[in-house]
Amino acid sequence: MWMAEELERAMEEQQFAVYYQPKMNIVTGQITSAEALLRWFHPVRGTIPPVHFIPIAEETGKIIAIGEWVLRMVCKQLQTWQTAGVSCLRIAVNVSPKQFQHPQFIPQLKDIILEFGVDPLYMEIEITESTLMDNTEETIHKLMLLKQMGIHVSIDDFGIGYSSLNYLKRFPVDALKIDQSFIREVQEDSTSAIVTLMIALAHRLQMRVIAEGVETEWQLDFLRFHGCDEIQGYFLSRPMAVNDLETFIVQLE
Ligand code: G
Ligand code: G
Ligand code: MN
Ligand code: NA
Numbered sequence: 629m630w631m632a633e634e635l636e637r638a639m640e641e642q643q644f645a646v647y648y649q650p651k652m653n654i655v656t657g658q659i660t661s662a663e664a665l666l667r668w669f670h671p672v673r674g675t676i677p678p679v680h681f682i683p684i685a686e687e688t689g690k691i692i693a694i695g696e697w698v699l700r701m702v703c704k705q706l707q708t709w710q711t712a713g714v715s716c717l718r719i720a721v722n723v724s725p726k727q728f729q730h731p732q733f734i735p736q737l738k739d740i741i742l743e744f745g746v747d748p749l750y751m752e753i754e755i756t757e758s759t760l761m762d763n764t765e766e767t768i769h770k771l772m773l774l775k776q777m778g779i780h781v782s783i784d785d786f787g788i789g790y791s792s793l794n795y796l797k798r799f800p801v802d803a804l805k806i807d808q809s810f811i812r813e814v815q816e817d818s819t820s821a822i823v824t825l826m827i828a829l830a831h832r833l834q835m836r837v838i839a840e841g842v843e844t845e846w847q848l849d850f851l852r853f854h855g856c857d858e859i860q861g862y863f864l865s866r867p868m869a870v871n872d873l874e875t876f877i878v879q880l881e
Contacts, residue, residue: 808841
């Protein structure tokens with residue numbers, strides 16, 4: 629399997645980059661955070677999307693090293709902003725189930741934050757429903773530790789997994805990110821009942837709610853009208869390199 633072998637080389641030869649996609653507060657128009665999204669620029673095969681290599685990285689266990697690398701890159705970026713004295717943006721990192729469940733995940737995260745002298749308030753973790761539903765007690769414990777550290781936690785791709793609604797209230801998380809497949813259905817000729825229900829559910833659980841994959845102004849208006857807190861998607865911005873993110877934010881100010 630070429631990919632498993634080349635993932636190793638990709639790390640050594642620095643073929644990975646971290647891109648950033650902003651999230652915006654619908655009411656204030658302010659950028660609240662940016663999601664770190666891994667990109668693999670292969671010298672021969674071109675850009676390989678994460679949907680192709682993240683599953684292989686999970687299967688081979690490479691996700692542990694790759695995930696650590698992403699955390700380090702993000703903390704380094706936060707350190708750069710902090711040192712330059714520019715107003716810092718919170719950054720959200722996707723953490724795969726295997727990485728989150730690893731016994732060293734929290735200690736390692738603490739070490740990296742300390743090493744770069746980052747304020748944990750600028751860190752956010754995105755985990756999926758499947759991460760929550762495995763090993764529930766252990767997961768709740770880890771989520772409490774993250775909360776104590778001041779790190780935000782969001783549930784990613786919400787609605788497509790199997791999280792028991794009854795369990796959801798037991799997880800100390802800050803936000804639900806409605807999966808983009810539901811937002812795609814938000815169109816002028818549809819009722820979009822599921823989306824409005826998910827917004828109500830999140831608020832009932834004292835969580836913020838973020839719509840992913842927002843591509844049209846109509847969707848934005850709908851979501852604002854129904855009390856969604858934040859949006860992310862091509863309508864606002866595609867994922868981009870850090871210098872483009874900085875330009876994007878300056879232009880908004
Ligand atoms: O970046 P895209 O824009 O193509 O992302 C596709 C998928 O890959 C998403 O589900 C996203 O969560 C996942 N992904 C992107 N970057 C990372 C990462 O650094 N770690 C993990 N575990 N998943 C990531
Ligand atoms: O699973 P996760 O939410 O982490 O993955 C985000 C994925 O969605 C990335 O592949 C990102 O490039 C993609 N994405 C982000 N915004 C949009 C959008 O508005 N439309 C579409 N089709 N994809 C998007
Ligand atoms: Mn995500
Ligand atoms: Na998502």
